[in-house]
Amino acid sequence: MFKHAVKGCGGISLLLLAASIQAATPNAPVISWMATDYTLQNGSVQVPVRWDMWWGTNGNKWYLAKNDSAVFNGSLSINGQNAQNGSTSLLITQPGSYQLQVTLCQVNGATEECAQSGITTINVSGNAGTDPVDPDPIDPDPIDPDPVDPDPVDPGPIDPTAPAKPAFGWSENSVTLTGASVSLNLAWNMWWGNNGNLWQLKQNGTVVHSASLSSASPAAQSGSHSVNFTSTGSYDFVISLCQQSSDALLCTDSDVKTVNVVSGSGGGANGGGDGSFDPWTDLDMTAWPHPLKQNNVAYNNTTGKKVGAYFVEWGVYGRAFNAADIPAQNLTHIYYGFIPLCGDNPSLQAANPQGYAALNSQCAGKPDYSVVVHDKFAALEKGYPGDVWDQPIRGIFAELYRLKQAHPHIKILPSVGGWTLSDPLYQVGVDPAARAVFIDSIIDFIRTYDFFDGIDIDWEFPGGGGATPELGSALDGAGFATLMQELRAALDALEVETGREYELAAAMSGGVEKLSVVDWEDAAPHMDYINLMTYDYYGAWNGVLGHQTGLYPSPNSPIVGFSADEAVQYLLNRGVPAGKIALGAAMYGRGWQNVSDTTGGNPFTGTGGDGITGGWERGIMDYKKIEADFMGGPDASGVNGFTVGWDDTAKASYVWNPTTNTLISIDTKRSVREKGAYILQHQLGGIFAWEIDADNGHILNAMHEGLGHPQQ
Structure with a gap:
């Protein structure tokens, strides 16, 4: 069964939507969970706002509105039917109630098709600063990217020859300095995609280690390096996977990994390092409970x-x-x-x-x-x-x-x-x-x-x-x-x-x-x-x-x-x-490519070939992707050359493309x-x-x- 303790290598879109004069309407975005109450500190507060569109038609631009006025916009790269998201930090300088809404759009020339999220209302209390005027709603609020999950506003065009994005592997996120020094091994992986021939480890923006790699695209690559700490503090690390030539260095960076080095005395008062912390009473519950997301109905x-x-x-x-x-x-x-x-x-x-x-x-x-x-x-x-x-x-x-x-x-x-x-x-x-x-x-x-x-x-x-x-x-x-x-x-x-x-x-x-x-x-x-x-x-x-x-x-x-x-x-x-x-x-399908020797229009009478691709593991694909790419919706009859089939004896569903001989068995x-x-x-x-x-x-x-x- 598909219960592997392995992190996936990332989805690969099977189908690209053909270019069209008319823009297509994206799936509606959803504002992620966030606190509803904020307090001005020294006259202002930064409110992080993040949104997700889990699956469906992509957009290439998004807007954040505050009380029906656009206060931020960002560009996006379209990637088939895959998930999209974005985030920004909204500066608030006046107490009051604010309604936030995200609009996801596909812009093609003069044509713009958009879908809107629901409205999230936040309340801001406290004393305003010396400037009594809220920033001009026509201009974007100052941006302070989410420190946990950076999401650049406009990454610009992506070089298709650049190495794939590396990811840090498992390691301690906090280490204790009990003597003069402490070491931590930092490992990384790139599961699938363009290879690099060089990798670098950056600590607080400075390269502290580099090593050459053998390239065998699109196979996985990995590396590791032990970092020695001699003082407490917070350290940010980034892996750069690079393709180095005689006259250029083309790199792709990982997300930031932050390592906290603490003294041997242990946690501080806020963390309850003395054993007094009780997760049943001391955890911040501000953001909970969360609303149902995607298409879930109560x-x-x-x-x-x-x-x-x-x-x-x-x-x-x-x-x-x-x-x-x-x-x-x-x-x-x-x-x-x-x-x-x-x-x-x-x-x-x-x-x-x-x-x-x-x-x-x-x-x-x-x-x-x-x-x-x-x-x-x-x-x-x-x-x-x-x-x-x-x-x-x-x-x-x-x-x-x-x-x-x-x-x-x-x-x-x-x-x-x-x-x-x-x-x-x-x-x-x-x-x-x-x-x-x-x-x-x-x-x-x-x-x-x-x-x-x-x-x-x-x-x-x-x-x-x-x-x-x-x-x-x-x-x-x-x-x-x-x-x-x-x-x-x-x-x-x-x-x-x-x-x-x-x-x-x-x-x-x-x-x-x-x-x-x-x-x-x-x-x-x-x-x-x-x-x-x-x-x-x-x-x-x-x-x-x-x-x-x-x-x-x-x-x-x-x-x-x-x-x-x-x-x-x-x-x-x-x-x-x-x-x-x-x-x-x-909640997933198992499927075969290159099905052969079928009879009577029944694909199950044939013989399966290779496993389907485009999911987290060969031969397997998430239901939500199958619904979007091959079914056309939960009750539709099929899209992109696929039909949705039903075996009334087995009470079982499947999707079948007789042109590409692709069969996926699903619930x-x-x-x-x-x-x-x-x-x-x-x-x-x-x-x-x-x-x-x-x-x-x-x-x-x-x-x-x-x-x-x-x-x-």
């Missing part, structure tokens, strides 16, 4: 059934999807992917060497089979609005504390394992000593980060067939059941300690063959939910064509046991209570509603999806609609 969960989704740690990078973007009010469960185990992790080492190095750093001094955060920067250090730099917990975890306070109904579970992080679970399942270390560690983990509401085990897969083929044995089925029994006992003891209730769930294969390995009679009584991964049945790892997330088998299904109904009926026949079973929905609103009806028919426990950042709201909305939930 629903009333009248059935009480689970509506869950996976949220992935690495999504804060290329996908730019943060905890604030989660449509929390429409979810009952969030599964946080992924929490790794220390020990032998060969599949991670092979798939993601940098992630493997980060895990080893986190595991230093800890016993094998302990759990740790994987990406410490993303989970605990990345700054968000309201954070202070020496706060003991920042990053995604601080945001999830905020989310939980804003939406106390929601259950947040750490998901342990996943495709490239499951290797140690094979030993945990069969070795009592390893299992004891793991259980003690995961209980301590959710005790420490107490926004978590239980444990989700994503062992892929008991009995074998995971990322490391040689792992797995006949003992795993009983071992899984024992793990569930002992985890439940440990959670029950924690409930006595804390007075809270904790859930135990597991993500399981949606294939009957793998399900048959598990001793369900001994495992199910201790579990709250069995999340059937009723997706990834077929994909471009081979040429076998089938519905990757079909509800029922179809007459030409090549593999028996590869449908949601077959998996559910198998568990029911094993005595698993229906209310503990949840179906999985796919759509129609197929997800069918899953909801099936859940109601068989009185199952609910539905969940992988993964929330790939949706534009339409799949989650359909999850509610299928369960009969009315809109609020």
Whole structure:
């Protein structure tokens, strides 16, 4: 399944819109979350404003209006149907109420087509400065780029021969100077694109290291350098990836990485470094709760059934999807992917060497089979609005504390394992000593980060067939059941300690063959939910064509046991209570290029070729991109040579282009509603999806609609 602890290399647009005399109307922008109350300090305040357009027709110019007067404009580069965003800092010098609105436009000569965001109202209090006049609304307010996520107003034309943009890898974001000096290794990656033959590390604008590179475009490049600090302070670093010739140096810079070097005495009063900081009471909640974004619509969960989704740690990078973007009010469960185990992790080492190095750093001094955060920067250090730099917990975890306070109904579970992080679970399942270390560690983990509401085990897969083929044995089925029994006992003891209730769930294969390995009679009584991964049945790892997330088998299904109904009926026949079973929905598609030998107009009668490109991983593409580029909308019949197909036997959707022989198997609103009806028919426990950042709201909305939930 597509649960790799690997950061994506960036989307590549498959289609470019042809030039047209008439400008096209862009998708509407959305003003990102921001505080609503500000106070003038010394007569003024800078208000950061950021907007996003997640997917759809691009614009080449944007405007910010304050009380219906344009106060800023910026240019943009059009990039197919990919996301766009912009930001600026608005100077306010007078108290009052201000209505802000962003307009995104596509300008072509004298023609201008625009779409507007909703209106965000902010209130400014305090005493005005000596200048009683607000800046001329015709001229832009002074610009102070967002220090967290710089977004140049007009980058100008991009040289197509320039190297691709490098990105800093995982490293500490704050280091402690306990003696005369402290060192920090800074590594970077460029996952795909034009190569460079030289790279430079700049510290506060000065080159402190440079090294040559071998060019092999468009393959990945990487490098690292250890920086030595001898004094406290804040240091800004930039990686420049360059193409050097005899007479020129063409470079592309990374985003800025800020490293804080603090003294050995620890945090200051604001951060609660003395242990007094309580994330339940001391976090700044000014920006929360966040409104629903994209196409998400609020629903009333009248059935009480689970509506869950996976949220992935690495999504804060290329996908730019943060905890604030989660449509929390429409979810009952969030599964946080992924929490790794220390020990032998060969599949991670092979798939993601940098992630493997980060895990080893986190595991230093800890016993094998302990759990740790994987990406410490993303989970605990990345700054968000309201954070202070020496706060003991920042990053995604601080945001999830905020989310939980804003939406106390929601259950947040750490998901342990996943495709490239499951290797140690094979030993945990069969070795009592390893299992004891793991259980003690995961209980301590959710005790420490107490926004978590239980444990989700994503062992892929008991009995074998995971990322490391040689792992797995006949003992795993009983071992899984024992793990569930002992985890439940440990959670029950924690409930006595804390007075809270904790859930135990597991993500399981949606294939009957793998399900048959598990001793369900001994495992199910201790579990709250069995999340059937009723997706990834077929994909471009081979040429076998089938519905990757079909509800029922179809007459030409090549593999028996590869449908949601077959998996559910198998568990029911094993005595698993229906209310503990949840179906999985796919917020992404799996597809093939160069499909051949089809008959009768049915693409699934053919043989698949290479995996599709244009997503985060070959063969896979986000639903929101498929909808925009190939469907033409959630209920449309297809665009750009594609048609939207429906298999009424399998209750499964797909898109097919007979000219390019490109086939993508997907969940759509129609197929997800069918899953909801099936859940109601068989009185199952609910539905969940992988993964929330790939949706534009339409799949989650359909999850509610299928369960009969009315809109609020």
